[in-house]
Amino acid sequence: MTKITLEQWRVFVATARHGSFHQAAERLSKTQSAVSHAVRKMEECLGKDLFAIEGRRATLTKAGRMIFPRARELISQAMQIERFCSGFDPDSEGEISIAVDIVLPRGIVLNALHQYSLLYPRLSVRIYETAMSGASEAFEEGRAQIGVASCLSSRMIVEPLLSVRFICVAAASHPLHQLGVITHELLKEHRQIVLSDSGLRGPDSDWLGSQQRWTVSHLTTSVAFVADGQGYAWLPEHCIRDELASGRLRPLNLTAGRSRMIELDIGYGEHLEQARQILDLVAIFRDAAQDSESPTLPGVRSRIDADCGRSVSSVM
16 A cells, blocks of 8 residues: 555645645645645655755655656646546547647657657647647647647637747857847847748738848747747747857847747647547647756756846846
């Protein structure tokens, strides 16, 4: 008989992911005292401290960091067993279509679809790579049953999935880096590389700061143009980590708003509320997104945050 219950492991994983008892309690619909009590009981059973409390933050100890990936896998396996017993048909055939915004990290998509193929090996999946309003439009036109984007149709059941951080960058050789602190008015005098909206009816983005723009249809093209010194752009941090690490791209020294956050949601049609194959794919994407948000270890986020100016970065 195990000393620690599965529910206690859920509490541990939620606290590690969110970094506080309060946020874990909100996520699990529990009281903060219930969450902190569960963690204390676990620590008593294991004879080890799992978290170091620093103000309102709960930071994993060395033991906690070693345990976390195993606990996360335990929860994932339990969820898979629950789904296995909830009536899905592994012999289902046909095709499911999903429209995914191209700013979603590719690793999440690969991980999710791999896990889904293990559950439904005979189902085909069609992926539409979209930008901005493209996912919502694909759903409205009946091409996609599931959407992942920052703005989805009002006729979809929607839940939060992941936050994506964007950084304003230019090539290391770009003249903007020679100007010291840059105002947004000064930024408008230079060429901006812009990602186009794949939806035909999409509204203009409030991120279009410059009159002189080169508009492209894919992130890889945008990164290539910026790295070549052709302009500046707001780019997802996860897409340019290598370029930032090598110094080929550098964050611009803006007076304010040096980074922005985009909240990606996942949604599916209201009429698909009882469709097991749809619900399973949504749940697997949710798991894959959570798995990608591993706890930040001390000193990991140094160079990028230093360049971007942590104290003045904001959501715009």
